[in-house]
Amino acid sequence: EPEVTQTPSHxxxxxxxxxxxxxxxxxNHLYFYWYRQILGQKVEFLVxxxxxxxxxxxEIFDDQFSVERPDGSNFTLKxxxxxLEDSAMYFCASTGGQxxxxxQHFGDGTRLSIL
Amino acid sequence: QQPVQSPQxxxxxxxxxxxxxxxxxxxxxxxxxxxxxxxxxxxxxxxLLKGGEQKGHDKISASFNEKKQQSSLYLTASQLSxxxxxxxxxxxxxxxxxxxxxxxxxxxxxx
Numbered sequence: 001e002p003e004v005t006q007t008p009s010h011x012x013x014x015x016x017x018x019x020x021x022x023x024x025x026x027x028n029h030l031y032f033y034w035y036r037q038i039l040g041q042k043v044e045f046l047v048x049x050x051x052x053x054x055x056x057x058x059e060i061f062d063d064q065f066s067v068e069r070p071d072g073s074n075f076t077l078k079x080x081x082x083x084l085e086d087s088a089m090y091f092c093a094s095t096g097g098q099x100x101x102x103x104q105h106f107g108d109g110t111r112l113s114i115l
Numbered sequence: 116q117q118p119v120q121s122p123q124x125x126x127x128x129x130x131x132x133x134x135x136x137x138x139x140x141x142x143x144x145x146x147x148x149x150x151x152x153x154x155x156x157x158x159x160x161x162x163l164l165k166g167g168e169q170k171g172h173d174k175i176s177a178s179f180n181e182k183k184q185q186s187s188l189y190l191t192a193s194q195l196s197x198x199x200x201x202x203x204x205x206x207x208x209x210x211x212x213x214x215x216x217x218x219x220x221x222x223x224x225x226x
Contacts, residue, residue: 031211042117043202045213056213068183088145093154095211101164102211104204106156 004107005009005097008093012113020053021090021110029096033077033104034067036060036088049075079112087114116141117207120217127193127224135188136218137203146179146186147204147214151196157202158187190222198224 005024013019025032034046045097047067054067066078075094079086089111095106119195125133137146145164148155163186174191185198190197200221204214 006225007199033213034212043204043217044140048213052212053212058213065219082215097178102215103147103159104211105159108147108156 003097004092004094005107006107006110008083008110009108010111010113011115015080015084015114017114018078021079021083022093023077023092023107024073025092025094026105027073029094029105031055031095031104032069033093033095034077034089035091035093035106037109038088039089041072043100046077046090072106082112082114084114087112117215118146118203118217120201120203120220121184122220123218124221127190127197127222129195129224129226130166133190133193133222135190135201135203135222137188137205139184139205139215141184141205141207143179143181143184143186143205144208145206146177147206148177148186148188149202150199151202151219152199155167161180191223193222195224195226198222 006024032033032049035043037043045058048055089109091109092107095102095104101102118137121136136188148160149170151157165181200219202216202219204216206212
């Protein structure tokens with residue numbers, strides 16, 4: 001069964017450094033999302049992407065964050081100048097097709113640890 | 116506004132049943148249910164769309180009461196593998212919009 005893949009599985013970075021989290025969504029999907037989950041808390045929406053542009057973003061997704069789909073398969077989340085509070089599990093999700101309200105399939109996540 | 120889930124946690128013995136509720140103060144178009152095991156990705160269980168339908172998946176089923184803006188997840192004859200945190204994610208309009216998740220219900224099934 002097709003799945004969303006994320007790399008790396010774990011990233012440890014010094015505060016102030018930039019990180020890029022990578023995702024390969026399911027190949028025929030058209031809608032892509034980034035969510036994050038701080039340890040022990042709920043999953044929070046960051047940004048959604050459709051038709052090569054951001055369709056929605058949350059208050060969390062400030063100027064520190066950016067997303068890109070540099071080619072036909074990868075979907076990346078860049079965090080500039082990381083802060084301690086950016087430590088969390090970051091999930092990429094995708095859903096697809098023209099039919100509305102389809103399941104969002106999540107990748108296994110990248111655990112980001114900021115030191 | 117995030118949906119409210121109840122209970123926050125529940126412990127069951129194998130074979131017992133449980134109900135997990137998800138309520139919103141906002142009009143809902145759909146409710147998505149996920150199960151997450153510790154350190155893993157949320158796994159999709161089912162979607163309930165506006166219309167009050169009930170869905171089933173093995174011994175797990177769910178309903179959606181759009182008038183009450185509430186969905187319930189029913190776990191029947193629980194198995195050890197049902198242990199995990201159950202999240203509901205809601206959409207207030209059609210169109211593959213971002214999900215707003217509740218805080219989760221931690222379910223522990225013991226032998």
